[in-house]
Amino acid sequence: MATTGDSTLTGENPASGALPLLYEQSSQFRHWRFSHAQLHDIRDTANATAVERVKTNYDQELEASKDSSNSKDTLQFLNVDEELSLCIFYESRLQTMCKMVRLPDVVMYTAVMYMKRFFLNNTVMDYHPKDVLYTCLFLATKAENERLSIDEFCQRLRVPSADSVLNLEFIVSQGLKFEYCIYHPYRAAYGLYLDLQDKSVISEMKSLKSLYNKAQAIISKLVLTDVPFIYQPSQIALAAFMVADSEPTIEESINRYIDLRFADQKTMLITIKDDIAGVLSKFKLVTTDEAKTIDRRLRSCANPAKNPDSSIYKKRQAEREKADEEKRVKKLKERELSRESLNDVVVAVDNESDD
Numbered sequence: 001m002a003t004t005g006d007s008t009l010t011g012e013n014p015a016s017g018a019l020p021l022l023y024e025q026s027s028q029f030r031h032w033r034f035s036h037a038q039l040h041d042i043r044d045t046a047n048a049t050a051v052e053r054v055k056t057n058y059d060q061e062l063e064a065s066k067d068s069s070n071s072k073d074t075l076q077f078l079n080v081d082e083e084l085s086l087c088i089f090y091e092s093r094l095q096t097m098c099k100m101v102r103l104p105d106v107v108m109y110t111a112v113m114y115m116k117r118f119f120l121n122n123t124v125m126d127y128h129p130k131d132v133l134y135t136c137l138f139l140a141t142k143a144e145n146e147r148l149s150i151d152e153f154c155q156r157l158r159v160p161s162a163d164s165v166l167n168l169e170f171i172v173s174q175g176l177k178f179e180y181c182i183y184h185p186y187r188a189a190y191g192l193y194l195d196l197q198d199k200s201v202i203s204e205m206k207s208l209k210s211l212y213n214k215a216q217a218i219i220s221k222l223v224l225t226d227v228p229f230i231y232q233p234s235q236i237a238l239a240a241f242m243v244a245d246s247e248p249t250i251e252e253s254i255n256r257y258i259d260l261r262f263a264d265q266k267t268m269l270i271t272i273k274d275d276i277a278g279v280l281s282k283f284k285l286v287t288t289d290e291a292k293t294i295d296r297r298l299r300s301c302a303n304p305a306k307n308p309d310s311s312i313y314k315k316r317q318a319e320r321e322k323a324d325e326e327k328r329v330k331k332l333k334e335r336e337l338s339r340e341s342l343n344d345v346v347v348a349v350d351n352e353s354d355d
Contacts, residue, residue, distance in 0.1 A: 027179035032117060034229050042120055043080045050123035051077045054303045057312060061304040064311035077301045086294045087119050089286040090129035091224050094137060101156045103146060110182040111140035112223045118175035126303045134159055135168040143180045185219045188237035201257040214244035225279050231272060238269060239276040
């Protein structure tokens with residue numbers, strides 16, 4: 001992706017009648033961009049729907065298990081903020097894991113975005129983030145051409161069972177709408193770093209390198225927020241440079257660069273920078289104790305239909321197996337009838353030949 005030029009930062013076509021930019025043709029641009037309000041509404045709807053679904057399944061679980069000692073009225077469901085906090089905790093754990101096994105930042109960013117996309121329309125009451133995390137990371141290694149076999153992946157990440165990763169691949173892929181391509185701000189940030197050198201905006205390489213490293217760190221922090229859903233990668237990258245260092249001389253240099261390269265969009269870019277700076281100022285990592293508190297509540301309101309040890313899960317599994325067996329038997333009968341019909345035709349043809 002190009003990293004400089006007005007059209008890249010705004011997402012507008014460079015000329016009337018021109019072909020759309022590569023990013024504009026991506027599934028990320030078409031399907032995964034939202035406003036703050038839209039994200040709130042999507043999550044609120046997903047949470048409310050999940051609560052009703054778990055209540056229904058909990059009643060069925062009590063009926064199937066013949067347990068009259070509990071009631072769905074005693075359940076304390078997670079709210080949207082608690083679900084989001086638990087996801088952020090495991091997203092940050094994913095970042096730590098990637099550093100430990102030295103996976104590239106693009107793999108980490110893709111894996112975190114897979115988790116964010118999946119839990120945008122799904123709920124932790126159905127799928128625990130600690131289970132989804134490994135599947136997202138494994139899919140990310142494939143999407144970013146970091147070739148690892150499932151055995152090597154499990155060995156490096158110390159995952160006890162390959163099945164726990166592979167069994168969720170289809171479910172996670174459904175949550176991603178089978179759209180695996182992620183556009184990263186890292187590439188745009190590197191392009192800006194090179195352009196700042198080319199334009200000699202910051203003459204001292206040590207200062208520029210320090211600024212670039214700080215911008216990369218900010219990008220890694222921003223992926224834990226909603227910013228990647230709201231702004232384009234190139235906009236995030238430029239904003240990261242703009243908020244990376246408060247040193248007056250650096251600020252002046254960045255402002256001069258914006259005047260030079262994006263003068264007609266400066267007002268918009270400053271607005272984006274201010275919004276992202278506001279998100280950063282409010283954002284804080286979820287502590288282990290906070291995550292444990294939420295997780296304890298989650299155990300009591302987790303969907304029993306997703307628990308292999310629950311009565312309702314076993315009942316539905318038995319029903320699915322029975323239905324599958326009935327379909328198998330039906331197909332066998334249809335094949336047998338087809339063979340008999342074919343034999344009748346053959347016999348009839350033979351009889352006509354004899355006549």
